[in-house]
Amino acid sequence: MATAKEEFLKEFGEHYGYPNGPKTIDQIRATEFNRLQDLVYLDHAGATLYSELQMDSVFKDLTSNVYGNPHSQSDSSSATFEIVRDARQQVLDYCNASPKDYKCIFTSGATAALKMVGEAFPWSCNSNFMYTMENHNSVLGIREYPPQK
Amino acid sequence: MATAKEEFLKEFGEHYGYPNGPKTIDQIRATEFNRLQDLVYLDHAGATLYSELQMDSVFKDLTSNVYGNPHSQSDSSSATFEIVRDARQQVLDYCNASPKDYKCIFTSGATAALKMVGEAFPWSCNSNFMYTMENHNSVLGIREYPPQK
Ligand SMILES: Cc1ncc(COP(=O)(O)O)c(C=O)c1O
Ligand SMILES: Cc1ncc(COP(=O)(O)O)c(C=O)c1O
Structure with missing residues (x-):
């Protein structure tokens, strides 16, 4: 070596x-x-x-601030909500993406994000989902969502 | 005080x-x-x-071990896979749940876990989904999954 x-x-x-x-x-x-x-x-x-x-x-x-579920009503939840909101904004800024056109959503990973795309995409009977043979399973899974012709 | x-x-x-x-x-x-x-x-x-x-x-x-995506093939991925597997087993043991009958699945939170239940439950036209008015939104969301009668 x-x-x-x-x-x-x-x-x-x-x-x-x-x-x-x-x-x-x-x-x-x-x-x-x-x-x-x-x-x-x-x-x-x-x-x-x-x-x-x-x-x-x-x-x-994490050892000096008190964080909680961002959807609750407590002080620690408001603090957490603000941190999450700022983190979303930082991601949008980094990608030069206007919050008018884009939302940043945190997911548990690539598979969860791709599933969400499959679920939320406005599929119509004219939609074609195209992928490569080499794509990861998490991409192939989107096949399940377009309406079957 | x-x-x-x-x-x-x-x-x-x-x-x-x-x-x-x-x-x-x-x-x-x-x-x-x-x-x-x-x-x-x-x-x-x-x-x-x-x-x-x-x-x-x-x-x-986390600063002394090298972890990676548990689904990859590298050494750090195998190490991670083993830790995740052991953590699942610890949860099952804690709940006195036999791995023959139960699987432990980690989700990003309660909402994601309840959504998974809604998606995976073997709904039939005889299924009734019952909930209380006070239930959290994440429970109410399961309403979307039973076949509409
Ligand atoms: C190319 C590729 N896509 C997607 C994934 C899935 O990622 P995740 O575990 O974040 O869902 C992986 C995981 O190794 C991958 O290598
Ligand atoms: C009773 C109850 N159920 C479910 C949830 C949702 O939990 P999660 O944010 O983990 O999805 C909450 C969150 O505050 C809650 O209070």
Whole structure:
């Protein structure tokens, strides 16, 4: 592994990691993803990795604020409602999506989101649902929703 | 507040908190729920509170192990799959429910769980769905699923 990396760096070293960033990729791995050790994690499409800095911040937030079900009427629920609303707005902003035309809905994952699309899409008898053979099951599942011709 | 508590304790002090537990309720509040300060949180049916000890343990787990999407094929995915499987088993054990007769399914919340019941229940034209006027919207939603007579 060590020699393979050396050879790789000899050829591509100039572009490796974030050459102009405040931390090199090796520093980021050592400080923010220490749990990886020598592991090379590639499944970012399935589930990506959070950094230790992110976890720290979530931990501090969740142990210093009192959150509750955003749909209840208590003070902690209003606080939670506001945080959820701001998070939706941040996602819309990031996507340059106007709240006039778009809503941000949090789901439990890709499968739940795709199911919701299948359920909510205004299917008509002229609708054609097209997908590739290689699509994930969660996409194929949408087949169930268009009216059968 | 302080006098009200004193009066309450004078009458019910013997049974207050967990009188035979390792920590009194005031100690638990001070060490495990420090974020509450003087807040009295009652919405445990909507969303209950986690202790700081629980958060500590989750934090340590998530920053020292590499987890991924439990449905992928990588090492971190297998590790995640095993943890999810064990958690399901723990829930079944806790409910004294045999895996022969029961499956444990994690959902994003009560509404998602009730929707799943509505979708999966083997409705027939003899089915009657009964509910109380006071039921939460998430229960009322099940009305959409029985075949209309
Ligand atoms: C390409 C692709 N789509 C969808 C999914 C399903 O994602 P989720 O588990 O968030 O429903 C996966 C999961 O691995 C995936 O790899
Ligand atoms: C009695 C009751 N049922 C169901 C729900 C919905 O729960 P969830 O937000 O987990 O879908 C709530 C939420 O406050 C509730 O109070």
